[in-house]
Amino acid sequence: MALKTEHMVLNMGPQHPSTHGVLRLELEIEGELVNKVTPHLGYLHRCFEKHAEAMQYNQVVPYTDRLDYLAAIGNNFGYALAVEKLLGIEVPERVEYIRVIMAELQRIASHLVAIGSNGADIGALTPFLYLFRDREHILSIIEETCGARMLYNYIWIGGLSHDIHPDFVRKTKEFCNYFKPTIVELDNLLSYNKIFIERTANIGVLPVDTAINFGSSGPTLRGSGIKFDLRSDDPYSIYDRFDFEIPVGKGLMGTVGDCWDRYYVRIREMEQSLRIIEQAIDHIPDGDVQSAIPKRIKPPKGTVYRRVENPRGELGYFIISDGTVNPFRVKVRAPSFVNLEVLGELCKGYLVADVIAILGSIDIVLGEVDR
Amino acid sequence: MGLLDKEFSDGNIVIAKVDDLFNWARLSSVWQLGFGLACCAIEMMATSMSHYDFDRFGVIPRNTPRQADAIIISGTVTLKMALRIKRLYEQMPEPKYIISMGSCANCGGPYWEHGYHVLKGIDRVIPVDVYVPGCPPRPEALLEGLLKLQEKIRNESLRKKSA
Amino acid sequence: MKSAEEIFEILKTEFGDSILVLDKDTPTEPIISVDPLQIHRVSKFLREHPDLQFDNLMCLSGVDDANGNKVTNADGDELIEGGTLSVYYNLHSVSLKHKISLKVSTSRTDPKVESVENIWKSANWHEREAFDLLGIFFLNHPDLRRILMPYDWDEFTTEVSRHPLRKDYKNPEFYQGMKVPY
Numbered sequence: 001m002a003l004k005t006e007h008m009v010l011n012m013g014p015q016h017p018s019t020h021g022v023l024r025l026e027l028e029i030e031g032e033l034v035n036k037v038t039p040h041l042g043y044l045h046r047c048f049e050k051h052a053e054a055m056q057y058n059q060v061v062p063y064t065d066r067l068d069y070l071a072a073i074g075n076n077f078g079y080a081l082a083v084e085k086l087l088g089i090e091v092p093e094r095v096e097y098i099r100v101i102m103a104e105l106q107r108i109a110s111h112l113v114a115i116g117s118n119g120a121d122i123g124a125l126t127p128f129l130y131l132f133r134d135r136e137h138i139l140s141i142i143e144e145t146c147g148a149r150m151l152y153n154y155i156w157i158g159g160l161s162h163d164i165h166p167d168f169v170r171k172t173k174e175f176c177n178y179f180k181p182t183i184v185e186l187d188n189l190l191s192y193n194k195i196f197i198e199r200t201a202n203i204g205v206l207p208v209d210t211a212i213n214f215g216s217s218g219p220t221l222r223g224s225g226i227k228f229d230l231r232s233d234d235p236y237s238i239y240d241r242f243d244f245e246i247p248v249g250k251g252l253m254g255t256v257g258d259c260w261d262r263y264y265v266r267i268r269e270m271e272q273s274l275r276i277i278e279q280a281i282d283h284i285p286d287g288d289v290q291s292a293i294p295k296r297i298k299p300p301k302g303t304v305y306r307r308v309e310n311p312r313g314e315l316g317y318f319i320i321s322d323g324t325v326n327p328f329r330v331k332v333r334a335p336s337f338v339n340l341e342v343l344g345e346l347c348k349g350y351l352v353a354d355v356i357a358i359l360g361s362i363d364i365v366l367g368e369v370d371r
Numbered sequence: 372m373g374l375l376d377k378e379f380s381d382g383n384i385v386i387a388k389v390d391d392l393f394n395w396a397r398l399s400s401v402w403q404l405g406f407g408l409a410c411c412a413i414e415m416m417a418t419s420m421s422h423y424d425f426d427r428f429g430v431i432p433r434n435t436p437r438q439a440d441a442i443i444i445s446g447t448v449t450l451k452m453a454l455r456i457k458r459l460y461e462q463m464p465e466p467k468y469i470i471s472m473g474s475c476a477n478c479g480g481p482y483w484e485h486g487y488h489v490l491k492g493i494d495r496v497i498p499v500d501v502y503v504p505g506c507p508p509r510p511e512a513l514l515e516g517l518l519k520l521q522e523k524i525r526n527e528s529l530r531k532k533s534a
Numbered sequence: 535m536k537s538a539e540e541i542f543e544i545l546k547t548e549f550g551d552s553i554l555v556l557d558k559d560t561p562t563e564p565i566i567s568v569d570p571l572q573i574h575r576v577s578k579f580l581r582e583h584p585d586l587q588f589d590n591l592m593c594l595s596g597v598d599d600a601n602g603n604k605v606t607n608a609d610g611d612e613l614i615e616g617g618t619l620s621v622y623y624n625l626h627s628v629s630l631k632h633k634i635s636l637k638v639s640t641s642r643t644d645p646k647v648e649s650v651e652n653i654w655k656s657a658n659w660h661e662r663e664a665f666d667l668l669g670i671f672f673l674n675h676p677d678l679r680r681i682l683m684p685y686d687w688d689e690f691t692t693e694v695s696r697h698p699l700r701k702d703y704k705n706p707e708f709y710q711g712m713k714v715p716y
Contacts, residue, residue: 014455017405017434021412022452042682043452044409047486049667049699054485063481069410113413132420150507151410212589212628215656228628303563305593305624305635318595318624331595338656367409370682450709451684483716487698487705488683491716 021366201254218313405432408446596664
């Protein structure tokens with residue numbers, strides 16, 4: 001007599017220590033093996049797009065901060081670039097340099113949290129504490145510039161909200177010198193740790209064709225071996241003046257495109273960000289950061305789609321203007337929303353504990369998944 | 372050895388009211404449910420880290436509501452999530468405390484006007500003890516919120532039930 | 535690397551009347567309008583043609599055009615009757631590095647657009663979101679249900695409160711015992 005077996009449905013509910021926020025995963029499991037993963041979203045849907053239609057163009061900027069709250073400068077940057085393209089204005093050189101330096105500092109801060117929580121989910125609690133300590137240095141530099149630790153409202157349409165303070169160049173250089181040995185320390189702590197490699201190598205392998213078809217971007221795509229970075233393939237602002245490399249996953253510890261590769265891409269990206277900051281910090285030209293800010297923003301009728309490279313991937317803003325002071329439609333193409341779709345494909349046939357490792361390596365922020 | 376035996380010059384006998392003793396024990400180890408919703412959760416995590424250190428007040432994150440004393444509601448509460456928070460609140464054993472952190476949890480925050488899916492303040496669903504304002508509140512503000520909660524606990528009494 | 539006019543010419547020779555017009559009035563990017571029930575064939579051609587190779591769907595957005603007549607109904611709400619809902623597609627090619635935008639318009643009372651989910655898998659959740667927030671039906675979608683709003687939103691709302699991003703949306707008073715407006 002044969003036994004009748006059934007798959008069990010396990011709910012990793014909205015309140016969970018390792019789901020990076022309020023995400024509900026419905027797992028269909030057979031013992032410990034996962035057959036199917038269905039994500040349920042919407043627990044943080046904050047109606048950004050409806051607010052954008054009711055506000056004026058420059059009043060939308062603080063709301064864009066709260067989309068991907070770990071990389072807030074990148075959100076502001078993308079929105080300001082999109083509206084500037086609609087208006088057709090050019091910003092002064094000083095503004096461009098400061099925007100790039102801030103964006104790269106923010107990239108380092110965001111990757112620190114991503115790596116820290118990836119490690120903490122798997123069980124490595126020590127690097128989490130170390131990385132947050134380093135993040136406080138970056139936050140204090142930005143706080144002295146614009147007054148806020150996390151949600152800045154700094155990059156306005158046509159310029160910046162505050163000019164950099166006199167100590168900015170010195171403190172940023174000090175930070176760069178301080179941070180280089182920290183990456184080495186992090187490598188020693190986590191990257192080549194045997195337990196970390198066992199937990200993440202050969203887990204969640206993402207082939208290149210699947211990645212492009214599902215629209216992945218950022219370290220999720222680059223971990224699969226393809227060199228595609230918006231800063232060099234579709235350059236915006238003044239990124240084409242700087243010399244930096246694009247790290248890709250090479251399968252050093254297992255297969256190309258596994259969780260370890262995505263983690264490795266993030267560490268090397270922090271090094272490249274330091275390189276860009278060092279190239280830019282000595283050449284900031286003089287000028288007035290608020291000279292190009294328009295008094296009244298009333299773009300002509302039209303549509304624009306502009307994308308920037310956020311730490312999590314390609315952040316795109318699709319703005320339709322109907323000639324009035326309020327945008328007609330603002331659609332945010334959030335990188336985490338699109339990267340999360342690939343979770344269902346990646347988790348088939350792995351254990352429940354591996355689902356946590358894979359989710360940590362895709363690195364989502366629920367604020368932009370749900371908007 | 373150390374400080375404690377020099378404190379009491381007349382032997383190791385301390386006299387206190389039972390109320391004070393219980394309150395002191397409760398306020399020194401408020402174990403919170405590790406529950407972060409949105410941007411304020413990152414500031415709550417930064418408060419627990421080494422720079423601002425929540426642990427020196429005795430606050431440790433626990434993973435399940437059945438072992439927790441307090442929930443810090445950090446972030447925007449949506450309609451979909453509010454029902455689940457109510458269920459978490461009902462799963463906590465007495466005495467329980469709620470700290471509402473950030474403008475979104477206090478009153479809806481920046482989404483009060485056109486937010487069709489945002490609950491305008493968590494106090495429409497569960498009773499709140501301490502409100503911490505800010506968007507996001509600085510870690511120092513959250514620490515002050517915790518100190519205010521400790522003051523509130525200090526004034527409790529075993530005889531009279533608090534609200 | 536092809537410009538928008540060249541792509542338009544290739545599509546026009548292949549599909550004829552289903553490709554409506556190339557709109558070059560917009561100052562920043564030209565948009566090609568396509569018939570809503572032909573979008574699947576056009577997308578397949580765009581992905582597979584060796585000169586075009588659009589293998590990456592960057593963004594799919596639903597828009598309420600709000601170009602109908604404003605009517606006031608019995609409760610005093612201002613509704614919009616008639617008019618269109620549109621869906622915009624932004625495509626990109628990783629290998630050939632060119633971009634194009636497509637637009638599809640369907641009627642507001644019975645919005646139906648063909649789904650492109652089996653061409654670009656990233657369209658799956660974008661189309662679910664357009665259905666959830668605007669009410670656009672996507673034919674042949676494998677799993678069309680609400681994604682951001684609660685699954686039982688329809689039980690607590692009337693017709694005017696079902697799809698939040700429409701321009702004539704009105705807040706429901708209560709949802710499961712919780713007051714929704716401020």
